[in-house]
Every structure is written in structure tokens, then in C-alpha cells.
Amino acid sequence: MLFKLLVSVSTLVLTSTAIDCSAKELQPYNFESIKGTHSITNIKNTPPSKTSITWSVGFCDAIHDITNCPPNSDLCGITTIFRDNESPVVSEIIAFNSNIQKTYVPIDNGDGGITILYKGANWGDSLVDAELRLACDKNARDDDFKIDEWTGQSLKITLNTKAACITSEKDKKKNNGGTPKKDNGESWGWFTWIFIFLVLFLSIYIIGGAWFQYNKGNAIDFQSALKEVIENFFDLLKSLPGFVREIVEKFTGSSNRGDYSAV
16 A cells, blocks of 8 residues: 655745855855755665655755655755665655745854754644754865764754855954944054054154153253143144155255346
8 A cells, every 4th residue: 555645845935946045145155156956865674665854945046856856945855665666755845935934043163154043834734844954064075964863853954165254354344133243453544553553653643752851950850841741843834744744845946046147
């Protein structure tokens, strides 16, 4: 007797298909590099038959060439029964539609990675949840799929891939739920450093000059010496525009001397 076919999956007919790699939560990653359908199959000995379940995930494109997977599926599981001298029978189809509610949770390990949580896919009289963990593996040669758990109500799958590694330092700081990591001064621009060195130089100039004046005996006390140095400094600043103008005129040949002739 052939096993009864159990198929009950809700599919909403909308335009989005597969995992949308343009979603803002996925922008720090390079899932375009693994665009397409990825599948993993587990086979169990279930005498007098064998049972296989194939889970497929579509990245950035619809799930293709997987018979019995409903349209617009991010995730799809097909259970097939094999018995000797009989045709294979599909006994279960579990699908997570592209439009189902999902949550993106960054993986907190510094290198990147993200988990996509699916909540409440209809499957017969049950609601099924799924957890698709996309883990960064810089040394991965091929996309490494692993089924961590399938209880009939909860699915957990891990994909180890380079595509889940963050390469931008800016995006790394945004990782972990948007909480920036400690800033070690990387965001300071060259202008900020110039300003800091200028302030330090001026401070050293003024205090050093006052100390020099005081030691020479040109001031009654250090305070008066400091006041004198500051006054001289501001006088220098006032004369600076005229000095710059003279230098420019000297090099450009626009001095007023050219307006007169020798007698």
C-alpha cells in the first residue's frame, strides 16, 4: 500500500521570490556570490523502506529545478519514501514562503554572519518555525550545509560560507544588532589631528615664551610674563595678513613699485 500523500502548504502569490539579497539587513554580506538554489539531503533507513528528506534554500533567486517545491519559497523540504520494486512516493512537503514573517539576527562573533528566523509556516494542522543560520567561514571551500534539527515543528539549518563574512570595517561596527563597537580613533580625520597638534603647539609656544621672559628677568612675575607673550602673539596674528599680502605681491609681481618710473 502506498503511503498517503500529505501536502498542505500555503503560498501567497506575490512578486518576491527566494531570499531577497537586497534587504537592508543583508547588505553587509555577499550572498550574491552564492546566488541560486542550494540543497542538502539526508537519507534514513526506515525498514521496509528508506526515507530521504531534501531541504532547499534559494538565495537571491527563485528555487529552481526542485520538483514539488511551491513557488515563492525561501525554504522547502521534500520527504520521499523509497521501497523496493515500487516507485518513490513524496510523503511530505514543507515550505516557507518568501512573504512569511521573518526576523534577521546578526551573529555576534566579530566576523559577521546572520540568522534568519521564520515564524509560523502553515503545514496541515501545524505551524512550523525555521532558523536559517548563515555563518561566516573564511576557509570554506564549498558551501557547507548542515541540518541541526528537524522535529516536525522546528527546523534549524546552518550554512557555513564566505558569503556571510563582513569585509567592511564600518559594517562590522554596525553588526550585533546595530550596536557600534568601541571606536579606537579610526573615524578621526586628518583635520582633527592637525587641529589637536596646532593647539598643543600654541600652548607650548605661549607657556614656554612666558617662562623664558620670566627667567630673563623681563617680567615681575610669571603672570605678567604670560600676559606679555599673549599680547605679542595677538599682535603677530594682526600683522600676519599684511605679511602674507606682501609675500604674494612679491612672487606675483603685483607690487606698487611697478607704477612709478625712476627720475
